[in-house]
Amino acid sequence: MDGMSVDECDGEPEGGPEIGIGKPPENARELLIKLCWTGAYMLYMASAVGNLVAVRHSTPGLVFGWLGLAAFVGPYLYLVLTRKGRRGFQLWQGALLVWLYALATGLTFAYGSDWLVLLIYVAIASGAVLPVRKALWAVPGVALSLLGVGLLVHGNEVMLAGEFFPALLGGAAMFGVVQMRRTMRELREARATVARLAATEERLRLARDLHDLLGHSLSLITLKSELAGRMLPDRPDDAAKQVADIEQVSRQALVDVREAVSGFRRPTLGVELAGARTALRTAGVEASIAPSLDRSAHQRPPGLGPEEEGALAWALREAVTNIVRHSGAGHCELLLDEVWEADETRYLRLEISDDGRGPGRAHHAGNGLGGLEERLALSGGRLRTGPSRTAGFCLQAYVPLRPAPAAVAVAS
Numbered sequence: 001m002d003g004m005s006v007d008e009c010d011g012e013p014e015g016g017p018e019i020g021i022g023k024p025p026e027n028a029r030e031l032l033i034k035l036c037w038t039g040a041y042m043l044y045m046a047s048a049v050g051n052l053v054a055v056r057h058s059t060p061g062l063v064f065g066w067l068g069l070a071a072f073v074g075p076y077l078y079l080v081l082t083r084k085g086r087r088g089f090q091l092w093q094g095a096l097l098v099w100l101y102a103l104a105t106g107l108t109f110a111y112g113s114d115w116l117v118l119l120i121y122v123a124i125a126s127g128a129v130l131p132v133r134k135a136l137w138a139v140p141g142v143a144l145s146l147l148g149v150g151l152l153v154h155g156n157e158v159m160l161a162g163e164f165f166p167a168l169l170g171g172a173a174m175f176g177v178v179q180m181r182r183t184m185r186e187l188r189e190a191r192a193t194v195a196r197l198a199a200t201e202e203r204l205r206l207a208r209d210l211h212d213l214l215g216h217s218l219s220l221i222t223l224k225s226e227l228a229g230r231m232l233p234d235r236p237d238d239a240a241k242q243v244a245d246i247e248q249v250s251r252q253a254l255v256d257v258r259e260a261v262s263g264f265r266r267p268t269l270g271v272e273l274a275g276a277r278t279a280l281r282t283a284g285v286e287a288s289i290a291p292s293l294d295r296s297a298h299q300r301p302p303g304l305g306p307e308e309e310g311a312l313a314w315a316l317r318e319a320v321t322n323i324v325r326h327s328g329a330g331h332c333e334l335l336l337d338e339v340w341e342a343d344e345t346r347y348l349r350l351e352i353s354d355d356g357r358g359p360g361r362a363h364h365a366g367n368g369l370g371g372l373e374e375r376l377a378l379s380g381g382r383l384r385t386g387p388s389r390t391a392g393f394c395l396q397a398y399v400p401l402r403p404a405p406a407a408v409a410v411a412s
Contacts, residue, residue, distance in 0.1 A: 076125065146160075285329055287331075290333075346401040383395070
């Protein structure tokens with residue numbers, strides 16, 4: 001019921017413009033549509049109009065009756081056509097409802113039970129306009145007062161029942177419609193918020209991937225370019241080999257960037273270890289690699305999921321990149337072992353330590369370590385950094401291990 005009706009505080013929906021209570025018409029067409037819907041339900045006032053037409057009233061009484069009806073319909077239409085829900089419940093809305101209730105009650109006492117229908121409009125308007133807590137008592141209150149006033153003006157039982165239930169159910173229905181519309185608005189806002197958060201998360205993922213990919217590749221390209229420059233012009237064959245390596249690294253970096261932008265890249269420990277060997281050897285850093293880490297590119301440690309392995313692979317890449325670019329180290333150790341926590345959770349720990357300059361007193365995590373910490377947290381792991389046993393830098397990345405199939409079978 002438009003004229004008695006809906007909270008339009010949520011603006012225009014996806015399907016197009018809406019015309020309803022609480023949304024002021026924006027043009028003549030919308031105004032005409034609202035007036036037609038409202039006018040259709042104003043036909044319920046026929047009993048009050050019929051009382052003025054059919055019953056012999058004095059001239060002052062007839063004039064007062066028409067003026068009273070106009071004084072009710074005018075504010076009611078104003079409330080219906082101009083209420084703006086985004087501002088919330090306002091004082092003038094409450095004043096109009098009080099005016100409508102007082103006028104409906106006074107006209108009923110003055111002209112008889114035919115005018116009880118006005119209280120139905122008051123109940124429905126209360127359900128559509130008032131806030132939740134106020135509407136919960138206002139709608140039943142108006143419906144019960146309709147019974148009380150009806151009894152005082154000697155309305156028959158059939159009439160009272162025929163007007164009490166429309167007032168109660170109509171007000172409750174409009175209250176429910178209002179809440180449904182508000183819920184729909186909140187859902188649309190929540191969906192927009194989720195979309196914004198998803199876009200932000202995707203931008204963060206892309207930023208992390210590009211930082212890690214380009215930082216590693218560009219560092220390797222820089223090292224090989226410097227090495228090739230030192231080899232020229234005395235060792236052109238060796239310099240040509242370095243240039244070929246630079247081309248290969250550049251092509252791989254381009255592939256990695258494209259895959260990262262597409263969201264399909266998930267590095268593995270084996271592949272990253274091969275790249276780490278090349279980078280460390282080019283930088284002149286001797287690497288000691290534990291047998292547990294030195295496995296084939298497609299062999300995954302037992303219980304390690306693909307997402308967790310990807311996080312460790314990023315940790316390996318970030319640590320090697322930092323060693324090559326910042327540490328000044330001559331030796332590093334790469335370890336992979338399993339640890340148990342106090343809550344009996346198994347973790348796989350990747351530890352990379354060097355004998356370089358170390359973190360220093362004013363050490364703080366940069367973009368690379370900050371992004372790595374976020375990656376590990378998303379996979380249920382964590383990151384630890386600090387000085388190594390040889391006064392250099394040590395990075396430890398932890399990811400949880402999944403239960404072994406045999407253990408799961410025994411537990412079940």
